[in-house]
Structure formats: C-alpha cells, structure tokens
Amino acid sequence: MPSRNARPKPPPTEFKAIAAEWARAKQLKELEDAVQKKPESAKADDARRAALEAHRKKAFERRCFWTIGFWGWLLCIHIIGILLFTSGFLLTRLVLDEQSKCDNPPIEPLIEWKGKGTVDGGCWHPKTFDKAVIVLVDALRYDFTVPVEEGDHAEVYHNALPFLYESSVQSPGNAFLRPFIADPPTSTLQRLKGLTTGTLPTFIDIGSSFAGTAIEEDNLLIQWRAQGKRIAHLGDDTWTALFPDYFQPNISRAYDSFNVWDLHTVDNGVLDHIFPLLKPDQAQKWDVLIGHLLGVDHAGHRYGPNHAAMTAKLQQMNGFIQNLTKEIDENTLLVVMGDHGMDSKGDHGGESDDEVEAALWMYSKKPVFGRTQPEFKTPPATAKIRPVNQIDLVPTLALLLGIPIPFNNLGRPIEEAFIGLKGSAWDVLAAASSITSAGIRRYQASYFKARGIEQSTKPGSPATLWKDAEALVQAGTKSVSWKALYNAYTAYQEETLRICKDLWASFDIPKMILGVITMAFGVVVLLLYVSRDEDEDFAVLDNAELDFAERSLELQQGSPAEPEIASYKSFSRSLAKTGLLSGAIIAALSSGLVQITGSGEWLLAAAATAIGSMLAVTGVLLRIRGIRILNLLPNTPWGWLSVVFTLSQSIGFASNSYTIWEDSISLFFLSTFGFVSAIASLQLISVRDRTLGIYHSILFVVLARVASFSKLCRDEQMPYCTSTYYASANSSTSAPWQLAIPFLVFLILPSIIKSYMQSSRSYEGIAPMWIGYVFRTGLFLAAVYWTLDAADNGDWLTSIPEKLLKTIHVSIAQLVLAVAFVAGTTAFIWAPPCVNIFTTAANSSRAQITVLGFGNAHGARYLLLPINIAAACILLSKPMGGGAIAIMLWQILSLAEIVDLNDLSAETIGPVTLALLGNFHFFKTGHQAVLASIQWDSAFIPLLTLRYPWSPLAVALNTFAGQILAVTSAPLLAMWKTSPKRRGVLESTSRALAALVAYYAVQSLATMAWAGHLRRHLMLYRVFNPRFMMAAAVLLVVDLVAIGVALLGVRTNVLAISEVFGFAD
C-alpha cells in the first residue's frame, strides 16, 4: 500500500479515458440529434466549439488572475492595518547579548579596596557578603508587613507578619524594610525577569530564539554562574523555566506553580528543605540560595486577602523568616521580598497600586545597614513613602555580593545597603552609584546603537546630567561633594529610567487609531464585496436554455469580442485594477513625500496608500456597480443570524470574561445555528429533504458538543474548568486512553466522507482510491506516530534505543506530510472529476449517457483538497486534537449539506458558521488565546532539529489548524452539489471566502479596538492583548490560505472539471 501512496501522479490515462468517453458519448448523441435536425457542417461547428472553449478557458484564467489580485490587495490592506496598530500598541524591546565582565568595569571605581577586580574582593565594588539567601514570598504586599493598631481599620491580613517591621525598628543596623514597587505587568514570570535582569518588561522581548521562555539577556544568575557561584533553588518552578540548568541538581527542588488551589505543597517543600541547607555541613554546597514561596499568592487567588487562610499563611511566613534569621551565619545576606502585590480580590497582573506595591526586607547578622537620615529608621507607613523600584535590587545585590552588575540593568543601588552603619559613608554610596550609572550609560549607548536611534543632548537629558556628574568628579573629592555627587548620579539614573519607561511603556495613540480606521474601512469594503447584488449576477446561472442560446450566439459570432453579458465576469477585474492602480500611485506619491521630507514615517505612507486605494475601490463598488449602502443590512433571517453571531462576539471582546470563555460561547453559537437550521429544515416541503436537513442539523450540533469535551483551560478559567487535552493539568503528553482516538479516526473518518460522497453518487473517479486507501493509510500512520510518541514518552519500549525510535517516528511523520502535501497536491491537480460516465444502450432509438456524480462534480472533486489539509493537521495535532479535526471535517460536510438543502449558498450564514467552527476547533485542538498555549513541541513532529521555515510552518499548522481547514473548506459551501453547468463558480466561491474572511476581519478589528481602548485595563496583557494578537495572526493566516490554497484550488478544480465537461461561462 505505501508504494501506492508514494506514487506522485495518478494515471493520466484515467483522466483521458473519462474525457474520451465523454466526448464519444457526446458525439454519439450529437450524431443522433443531427439526424433529427437539419444536417449542418459538423466539422465547422466543432472548430468553432473548440475556439469557444479556448476562449472561455482564457477568460476564466484571466478572471482567476484578477480575483487573486483583488485578494492580494486585500491582504496588503490587512497587513497595513495590523502593522499600524501594532506599531503603536505592541511595545517591543531589543534584547542585547552583551554581558558584564568582572575585570571590565564600565568606569574606573571611585574608591580603592583590597582585591579590586576579583570575585573574592568584589569585582566593581567592595564586597560585603559571601553568600545570600533570597526568599521570594509571592504576592507579599507592602501593607501586609506594616502593623496596624487593633481596631484601627485592621483587616484580617494585618499584624500577621510583624517581624519584618519590628526587626527593622529594633535593630536598624541589621535590617531594613522598604516598599518595593513592581513594574507592570505584575505576573510572576515578568517580575522574575525584572528582578534578575534589572530591565523593564515589555510585552515582547525580541530575542534570538523563537521558542522557549529562558532568559537570554545578562542577569544576576548568569553573573553568579560566571563567577563560579553555586545557586540552589527551592519552590516555584517558573525559575527552572527561566533559568534551565542553572541550579545545583541535588539540592534544588522545583514545585509546580499553577495549582492555585493548593496553598501548602510549595511552601512546605521550601520550609522542609531550606533549613537543612543552612546547616554548616550543607552550607558548603551553595553560595546563593533562592526560595520562592507561593502560599500567600495562592491564598489570595483562592480566597482573596480578607480571609483567615491568608492570616494563617502570613503567620507561617512570620515564623519562617524569624527562624531563618536564627539559622544564617554572619557572612550571609538574607533578602525577603514580594514580586508583586495583589488587588482586593487577591489577583494580580495589572498595574493598580495594590498590585505593584510589594515589600523588600534585607537582613544581616552583622550590623551593616545605615540610614541617610535618622527618621528613616522607622519603615514607611505606606507604600507611597520612600519606595524603591524592584529593579534596584539588581545592582544592590550584585555590588553587595561582589559580582558585576548585569549589563542591561537600569536600577540604582539602595542607599541603606551602602551608606554604612553610621549613615555617613557617602563615598561608598557615591562609588556604588557611579559604577551603576556608568553601567546604565554603557547599556543605553549599546541599545540606542542597536536600535539606530540618536540619544537626545538637550538640557535635562541624561547626556547633560551625566556631564554634570562628571564635572563634580573632576572638581575634587572632599567629603561634602560625595553627597552632591551621589545626588547627581541619582538624577541621571532617574531621568534615564523615565526615558526608558517612555520608550517601552507608552502607546502611540494616533497610529493605533489609524490602524483601527484602516481595518474598519477594510471590513466595510469586504462587506460591500460580499453584499453585492446577487440577483443581477447569478440569477440565470443554472438556466440551461439560456446557456444554450448564449452558446449558439457566441458560436455564430465566431470569436466573440468580450461581450458584456454578465457583469460578474469583470467585477473582480475592475476592483483589483482600481485597488492596485490607485494603491500604486498613492504609494509612489507618499513614499516620495516621505523620502523628500526625510521623516521616516513609512507607516503613514502605507496608511495613506491603504486608505486611498480603499476609497477608490469603494467608489467603484458603490457607483459603477450600483450597490447602495442599504445592501449592507441583511434582508433575511439568516443574514441577521450571521450579524448576531459576528457582532455579539465582537461586543463580547470588550469584556475579559467573554474573551476568557470564548470556547464555550462558540459552542453556544454553533448549537444555535444547528437548531435554527433544524427549524428551517422543518419548513422544507419534500419529506426527504426535511428529514435530511433535520438529521444533518442535529448531527452538526451533537458533533460540536462531543468535540467540546476536548478542553485546555486557561488560568483564568480556573477553577470552573477541567483540562482534558493532556493526561493531567501539569503535563503536556496525552493520556494512554487518548491513543484510541487516532485509531478511531483512521477507522471511521474515510467511511464518513465516503457516505457523504455516495449520497450524490460522487464516490467515483479517483475518490475511492484516494480516500479509501491513501487518506486512510495516512490516518493510520498518524495514529502509529502518536502511539510511538506515547511509547517514547512513557518508556514503554525500552528495547529500542531512543534515538532509533525518534528517527522512526519522525520518518513516519514526514511520510504522512509528504502524502498529504506533495502527493496530495499532485493528485488534486491531475485528478479527473469524481464522476463515472457510461452510455446505456438505447432500448428506444436514443442513446442515453449517464454521468454518475454529475450534480456534485465541483464539490466532490474539490473535497479532496480539504481532506489533504485535514490529514496533515491531524498528524500535527495531539491525539485529542486529531479527533477534534476529524469531527470538524465531518461537521463541515454536514454544514455543506445543510447549506445545500436549505438553499443557503447565497447567504453569508454558511461561511460565518464555518468561521465560527474554525475558531471553535482552535480551542478544541488544545489552544487558548494566550501565548503559553502555543504547542511549540509540534515543531519537532516532522523534524529532529529546528529547521526554518519548516518548524514555524509546523507550529502554524498545529496552532491554526481549525481556521486553516475552515478557509480551505469555504469554497465547498459554494460548490457542494453544483454541476459542471454551474456558472460563476469562481465568483461565488470568492464571495463565500470573503464572508468568511469578513468574520475574522471583524474579530480582529473588534479585539484591536478594544485592546486599544482598554490599554490601561488590568487584564490587558493577560486577556485583551493576547486575543488581539491571535485575531491578527488568524486574519493574516486566513488571507494567505484563501489566496494560496482555496482560490488556487478552485481554479485547478474548475479547469479540471471544464476540461471534461466544457466551460460553463
């Protein structure tokens, strides 16, 4: 069987055979007709007919060309709109690869000390501590640590953790407590990045690798490791994702961080394992010990701060920290801090005061900490007073422990740690500040160089502030000027930080608005295109008599000179010509303008081009075609239904809840469609149609509900959701029982497709071979692949070496993809129509030609294309996802039947439901609108190592399988059960595609507009932004697939059908 799969081309003979048989039968019939009619010159007629066919073929290919041109223009519009919005909205930061070196300080240190420039003495600054214990109490809000008088608005979370405050009041030389302000987004992962690198987080850090979460830029842990320090880690496993292979293997212990309901496992793990490590014998095994406790955070998520569980947790932390201070030795620094706070409900992620205000407490057994002013001995009463930034921890820790400050640091040293016990060591503090400032300056220079931006030299800019400080250094080294010098450096650091925050955290609102306008206009153009008057174009499509008359007219004219018979023929041409031409002109003009003025605003030129050419196209649509704005409003219940589906979801994207629960909402809409279509089917006259309509409607709904059992929950859906996509909540492998799914798909799916084709007698031609054998084999191999994968993951086959196993299953995957894409495409291009032509000997005087599958010639043959795509997607999705895709294919077939039975092919509801179905199965294939749900491992299904562009392609096929299959199948809705005599196939499929793309365009417009509008919303980075990114990516993917697969597929299909049956128009 495999040999048959691998055969690249189906026999052309079969194709010819059918064509020949058709021609012979036709001739036979014509001969008989001719006998009855007047005898005409048959030969001349034949020649004319051939000329007409050639002419029509050429005309069709031209129409294809212009239709694709129109779609290409549309794609450009979408790209420009998304680019415009993104450039104003998605703030990006370049990740630089440079790292600080111990022996290469950015500036000569201001003070001298023993062992300067070595790890033992301190690289850039005199070392204070040998070792450090860093305890991160997740979500430790500042006000948790400040005692409140009983009865004086004391909440349950007050006074439960008094040790930090009391110790810094009682022994200020040993401890200090200060508010610790996080930079939003306040999610743990982003915070850990800030706390270790000293930079501000942006949504996307442009790094060098395309996958993975590991931090690449210079950070404290890299520096510790480079200086030969050993790091141990206990607690939250986010650290191991960010810093793989950094930690001492035997003594480190990572715990799963996502089980928000579990308040104790992580904490008890840290508590149990941290104290043995502090004992003198174990203490030799590490230099830096990181403990990350999650109990407080989880108590907040689960109960909110106002709960007894929170009190208990804080009390436990109190005792824990107290014990820690007893256990550590003189040379060890103890840091206790929160990475963020929590809001009144115990959640975090945004930038409200409660979320960014954490606490920082440092402790040393030997008294070293001082205060610059005596009144600072009492810790601030609220987080608004004397806060420090979280990034300030980075230079402070680095200098205290004698390692270089990470290259990207923007923080500044915390004064308590350097001012000395008496509070008078301004020289040390100024030296620390000087070396930090120089580091910042070096980083800024590199960054601006890498970005190609000039640094400002205006008065008050960092450059002039730096010069001021330098002038002070030159002036002299009297004790008075140290303080002034420190202040000068502080001014420089503050200004630089402000500029960086502006650079990385402000939105370009005019560009965002321009992007939204471009997208909105694009949607209007699409809707106008979709809503063009169906009556005038396609009313006579299937009228055989008219066709006959037209044909003879064209025949008599000999070579007809582009008759203006049907306007649809020149529709896309005028649109595409207008769009491309006006676009080109405006693009040339505006880019010339940009060039001349030298403003570099290429995006604005693009915006002008897009909007200008859309105006032109709209003009064509409105005036020349006589389409009125009123046409935009639907005029049937079905039209209203598609409006309700699209619009209500778009409005829903304004709410984080509806965005979070989109998977369930899609099911709800799909069921609604099914029930409406069942009601509509009941209105059909023919009992057979009625029964079939109800059957397919119910089937459609039931299948959707069955598929909905496949779930991958996002964090925000907890605890109301149970993931079923993977074996368990914290694994990314499939459960053994799920392996049954691909085998079921292999057994059932081809038969289902066969049954749908048989209902129109279209299971003919290449179909039995391709669907019954090749497709089935592909599915079987996919099932084998996933079985081997499970065996590999579960170590079931220990007898086979792992490497061999990997090679085997990667080869299987490659084979399936080769069958689906290479052989599949070849077969699709060369396959004859799925029909069977035979001539029955006439029992009367007339010969009868019977064509099995004639009525579904277009649809049945085109179906081969979605099938091939589905086969690839099934392989690239996990077993559960493969099942979902199989169900989706089944649903698409039912949808096509529903559309046909209820005569909806001119309505938008079919494509809109299909688009909804695509989104639904996006969720059912184990995805969510969050970046974390991207299944990066799918890149390694067909490959052993990363290979461009194949790896990203595999990930894209895995991620957008639902939508890709939906677009590929959109033409099916317009072509299912249409005969070769159907005219305007290209136009009606392009229209169906436009309706489908319009749905996705509206979604990306809505998510874009809402994300822009809610840019200060707490959930921006967790909900709205990811959903916008998903919608934008989906729109571009859908556009590309519509052009590259669907439209080209339709072209191939129509050419192949018409080759046999003649061109219908």
Place this chain on the structure above:
Amino acid sequence: MPALDPTPTAISSAAAAHKASNKAGEPKDSKDAPTPPVQILASPQAQVVRHLQPALLVSLLLARFRALVADPVSALSSALPLVVAVQVTYAVVCLPAVGSQNARPAKKARPGEKRKAGPESTGPNIAVTTLVALILSAIASLALHLILVLFGAPFLTHVEHTFLCSAHLSLLGLFPLFYTRGVSSSDWHEILSASAPFDEAFGGLVGACVGAWLGAVPIPLDWDREWQKWPVTIVCGVYAGYLVGKVLGGTLAFSKRFS
C-alpha cells in the same frame, strides 16, 4: 421526489434540471388550510385568570428568588407543584382543550351557561386532556434537557439542576400547547418549524426559548455573584421570556406568523 437529488442525470438539453423550485420559495398553501391561532375562552373567569397567571408566576419567581439562588434544586423542585397548579388552572379556565373547538364552536361565548358546560360537553374530557398534556410535558422535558446539554450545559454534573430547569421550561412553554393542540402532527410540524400562528401558547414557547437563550448571556461574566450560578439565569430568562412572549402572542402579534 428522489429525482431532485443530483443522482443519475441524463444529459439532454434539459438535463441540468435543478431543485431550485422546490426550495426556498416554499408555497404556504401546501395541503390544508393554515391552522388558526387558539383563542382564549371568552368567559369572565378566563379573562381574570388570564391576567392573574402572569402575576402569580412573577410573584412566585420574586418570592422564591432568594431560595433559588441559595439552593436551586430544592427551590425549583418545591416550586414545581405550584407552577403545575397555576398552569393547569390557566389551561383549564382560559384555554380550549384540544378538540373542543371542533366540537362546540361558539357555545362558550354565553356567560351564564358555563356551569353546565363542563359535564354536559360532548367535547374532550378536560381531566384526561390535562393529564395527558402533563405527561407529555414531562416527557418533553427530557428532550429539553438534552437540548440544554447540547447548548453547553454540564453533561455529568448538575443533572438535577438542568433537568428541573428543563421541566420548568416544558411546563411553561410546552404544556399549554399540548393542552390546546394535542398531538396533531400537522400542528406540531407547524410549531416546531416556527410557522405556527402566534397565540398565547405559541408566543409563550417562543418567548421562553428566547429567554432561555438570553439567560445564558450573564453566566460567563466575572462578577462573582451567587445568582450567576447554573441554572438561575436560565430559569429567570425562561420566566421573563415566557411572560413577554405570552402577552405579545396573545395581543400584538396574535395570529401573525414568522414570514
């Protein structure tokens, strides 16, 4: 009939025969005359009960709302007999039982004669009709349960919640229809295909369904309100939708159809 499927098709000039004609333009005057809407009985009691029933249902919902939010299962099940009583009274007093329209066209119009009418009537047996309609409603609530699950209701958990919700939906939306229309297949074909004329019963069904659909809207919101739990919003939507649909169906939209 099967010929309209694109199965073997002979190619003559008229070969490409297509099924367009049989489809959308579906002529309304198919076989028999369109079913008339069901009139409310004209007796004064009927008029009183007709207006009393919505008031009773609303006050029942409002009075039990707190209990419904606290414990949906017990509140819904304890309310069930009350709703049955209200609906049965409403049906018996206000609605003509199935078959009664044919039996005695306009006799009920006379106010004084009402007391005699019951036992004497040769028409349907009210008690049996009521009982059958109730049984049918109970059976139909199983189907409604399935439909709710298809729309995304929990499949394995909250079975009682879902079932009680569909029982209420069935009692409000379907019981009056079973009572007035019986099991006539042509009537039910019209009702299920949404082409029946509007009257109080059909309007109520449409309203209850739309209400249930809209009732799902607030569920996903993260307001953390007790009343967002399953199936409180659906039940409220069903009641509100039923009342609105019934009133509209009996008045403004009476005897109109979805075109």
